Amino acid sequence: MDKITSNISTLYAEDNIAVLTLENGAKNLLTEPEFIEKNILVSFLNKHPEVNALVIRGKGRHFSHGADVSLFSEESTRDDISEKLEKARELLRTIERLPVLTVAAINGGCFGGGLEIALSCQFRIASPKAYLGLTEIIHGVVPGMGGMERLQRLLGRQTALRMCMNGEMITAQKAMECGLITAVSNEKDAFPESMEFVRSLAEGKSNLQIACILETMNNALDGAEDPSKGQFERVLAEINKG
Numbered sequence: 001m002d003k004i005t006s007n008i009s010t011l012y013a014e015d016n017i018a019v020l021t022l023e024n025g026a027k028n029l030l031t032e033p034e035f036i037e038k039n040i041l042v043s044f045l046n047k048h049p050e051v052n053a054l055v056i057r058g059k060g061r062h063f064s065h066g067a068d069v070s071l072f073s074e075e076s077t078r079d080d081i082s083e084k085l086e087k088a089r090e091l092l093r094t095i096e097r098l099p100v101l102t103v104a105a106i107n108g109g110c111f112g113g114g115l116e117i118a119l120s121c122q123f124r125i126a127s128p129k130a131y132l133g134l135t136e137i138i139h140g141v142v143p144g145m146g147g148m149e150r151l152q153r154l155l156g157r158q159t160a161l162r163m164c165m166n167g168e169m170i171t172a173q174k175a176m177e178c179g180l181i182t183a184v185s186n187e188k189d190a191f192p193e194s195m196e197f198v199r200s201l202a203e204g205k206s207n208l209q210i211a212c213i214l215e216t217m218n219n220a221l222d223g224a225e226d227p228s229k230g231q232f233e234r235v236l237a238e239i240n241k242g
Contacts, residue, residue, distance in 0.1 A: 004044060008205040009036040011044055014139035017198060018045065018054045018100075027065035028058040030113040033088035033145060042094065048141050051196035051206045053134075056121060058114070062106070063130070066112025069139045085144045088113075091144055092120040097218055099211035101201055106181070107196035111135045111169065119154065122214075124170040124181040125197060127190040132180060133169035155179055208238050 003012040008024040008031065022028040022035055031200065045051055058064050065150050095102060096115075104110075104118035106126040118124050134143050134151065142148070143164065152160040161180055162168065175181045185193040202210060212231040219227035 002044075002048070004040060006036045006040045006206040007032045007034060011036060011041065013044075013048050013051055014195075016050050016052050016202065017195060018048065018051045020054060020056045021056070021059050022064050022114075023057040023059040026060060027109065028060070028114070030064060030066055030088075031068045033067070033084045033113065034091050035088075035117070036091070036238045038087070038091045038094050041091070045098070049207070051100060052205075052210055053103070054095070054121075055103050055191070055194050055198065056095075056103055056117060057105040059108065060108075062108035062114075063106045063110040064112075064114030064117065065109045066114045066135065067114075077139070081144075087143045092117065095120045099214055101197055101198045101210060101214075103182075103203060105191040105195045106130045106132065106172075107147075107188075112139075112143065113145055113147075116143055116150070119147055119150040123194075123197065124175075125183050125185055125190045125194045126171055127185050127188050128183045129188065130172040130175075130190070131169045132172070132175050132189075133167060134164050135167040135169060137165060138167040150201055164174060205223070206235070206238065209235055217224050 003010060007023060010021050010023055012019055020036060024031060089092050102121040103123040103125060104121040106118060106124060107130060109126070109132060110118055110132045115132050115134055135145050136143050147161065148164055151163065155178060172181065172184045187193060212235055216228040216231055
């Protein structure tokens with residue numbers, strides 16, 4: 001198995017699915033906001049062109065409780081926090097734009113930076129006992145990895161504003177009702193169902209079909225005038241080549 005360790009994560013491929021696991025203590029705290037080096041993730045996917053999906057999970061009971069708040073008071077952290085956060089934001093922008101299906105498999109706590117990671121995925125599947133929230137306000141700061149704007153795009157201004165202002169932590173069931181997650185897992189571990197979900201979604205489609213659909217939707221979000229232009233022709237050319 002081609003398994004890579006980078007920063008506080010491991011990455012490997014299982015058939016056509018890449019699995020990225022946050023591994024940093026019982027709560028998978030983000031002592032490194034760039035939890036995997038962006039270039040390593042991109043290089044891995046380029047090396048495995050058969051991959052058509054990425055599942056992100058946390059090792060153990062929790063997805064991630066977000067940043068280690070004890071770092072906020074350190075002088076060295078204050079000096080370079082902007083650089084670290086920008087690397088994390090660039091990583092999440094990259095995940096958001098990947099030409100593969102992405103899903104966060106959420107167990108336990110998914111708070112702060114943990115939820116910001118999950119929000120960069122196209123889908124989120126949570127275990128029945130999961131809790132989710134952008135809780136930074138409780139610690140005297142605000143989300144720093146793009147979570148506020150992603151939450152607003154997903155849920156609308158009022159719901160997102162309330163969650164951010166209150167540091168609200170909601171159950172998996174409530175998260176599904178408001179549209180924050182895609183589904184609540186039938187099992188206590190959301191990972192197997194997340195794997196099956198992307199397998200089912202990708203079944204019968206070529207990787208180019210998946211990439212063209214995702215690229216079109218990204219183009220539309222960017223406000224492109226004709227976001228799907230040329231995509232049909234790309235897929236047709238692949239069919240004729242085969």
